Amino acid sequence: MASERDTLPPQPALVQRAPTTASDTPLPDAFDPPPRTVAEALQQARSAGLDRLDAQLIACTVLGVPRSWVLAHDSDPLPTEHLPRLLDWLRRRAAGEPFAYLQGEKEFFGLLLRVTPDTLIPRPDTETLVQWALELLPPDHPRNVADLGTGSGAIALAIASQRPQAQVTAVDFSAGALAVALGNAKRHALGNVQGLQGSWFEPLAGQRFDLIASNPPYIAEGDHHLAALHHEPRTALTAGADGLDDLRHITRQAPAHLKPRGWLLLEHGHDQAPQVQQLLQAAGFTDVSTRFDLGERPRCTGGRWPGTQRTTG
Numbered sequence: 001m002a003s004e005r006d007t008l009p010p011q012p013a014l015v016q017r018a019p020t021t022a023s024d025t026p027l028p029d030a031f032d033p034p035p036r037t038v039a040e041a042l043q044q045a046r047s048a049g050l051d052r053l054d055a056q057l058i059a060c061t062v063l064g065v066p067r068s069w070v071l072a073h074d075s076d077p078l079p080t081e082h083l084p085r086l087l088d089w090l091r092r093r094a095a096g097e098p099f100a101y102l103q104g105e106k107e108f109f110g111l112l113l114r115v116t117p118d119t120l121i122p123r124p125d126t127e128t129l130v131q132w133a134l135e136l137l138p139p140d141h142p143r144n145v146a147d148l149g150t151g152s153g154a155i156a157l158a159i160a161s162q163r164p165q166a167q168v169t170a171v172d173f174s175a176g177a178l179a180v181a182l183g184n185a186k187r188h189a190l191g192n193v194q195g196l197q198g199s200w201f202e203p204l205a206g207q208r209f210d211l212i213a214s215n216p217p218y219i220a221e222g223d224h225h226l227a228a229l230h231h232e233p234r235t236a237l238t239a240g241a242d243g244l245d246d247l248r249h250i251t252r253q254a255p256a257h258l259k260p261r262g263w264l265l266l267e268h269g270h271d272q273a274p275q276v277q278q279l280l281q282a283a284g285f286t287d288v289s290t291r292f293d294l295g296e297r298p299r300c301t302g303g304r305w306p307g308t309q310r311t312t313g
Contacts, residue, residue, distance in 0.1 A: 031087050037075050042059065044090075050090060061102075125293035125294055129299075132291050137166055139163060144207075145167070146207075148200055148213070149216050151180075152181055156185075160190045175197055201257055204257055208262070212263070251280055254305070270299065
């Protein structure tokens with residue numbers, strides 16, 4: 001998913017700091033001294049501001065035990081070989097790092113996918129886009145599909161796994177993200193997926209597809225939601241002052257890469273459906289409509305390119 005574009009933000013210039021004050025003193029470590037039991041670890045996690053269920057989930061994963069064991073054996077001594085990893089994960093989660101990055105995996109459309117800080121974490125709402133694509137792709141006919149801004153490969157691999165006759169091209173600007181996507185394709189033995197590195201349509205010169213899908217960045221710069229997403233790649237999230245820059249680019253360029261009567265499906269913000277519908281209609285798409293996500297919010301908008309081909313302008 002648009003995991004899309006991986007560049008680091010500019011680093012702040014060094015400035016001379018004022019003398020240390022009480023407010024500059026590092027906060028005490030909630031996990032010092034190290035916990036001796038599961039119960040102590042969970043209590044220290046609560047002191048660090050971590051939700052109890054989150055802490056239990058981390059303990060289960062690191063220790064390799066079910067939650068029922070954690071609840072029944074919380075007074076047992078912590079195995080020393082697991083303690084460094086347990087404390088590392090608890091500290092990182094308390095700092096807001098998503099659990100999927102700690103574990104390095106996230107399930108999407110029945111596929112367990114590797115995720116890294118190079119990629120966005122796949123969201124369940126994006127399955128709306130996949131379901132729509134599957135409705136448009138006959139199971140027993142070869143079709144060419146492109147996933148722009150593939151990230152972990154979630155959309156591309158979900159389609160490829162359900163439509164083995166389709167040839168799916170996964171595109172991402174980030175070499176790191178594309179490597180993750182292709183690794184996930186290999187992990188699930190999906191030989192009908194190829195990967196190309198580049199920005200949007202740049203690596204697709206001369207190619208046309210029956211369906212193009214994309215979950216591009218669509219959050220406006222300065223949006224307050226970004227504070228909760230600071231661990232995920234910023235360039236996979238934001239797209240200009242109104243969040244529509246990449247959606248504009250894709251709708252303008254897509255006709256040159258679609259076969260006659262091919263489809264363009266786009267994920268967007270819950271309040272952007274009217275604007276995306278207008279972009280598609282202005283570009284000449286027909287049958288423009290919007291699909292709703294699991295929370296009944298408008299999440300994906302798509303349209304069909306009519307039966308004429310357009311060359312790249």
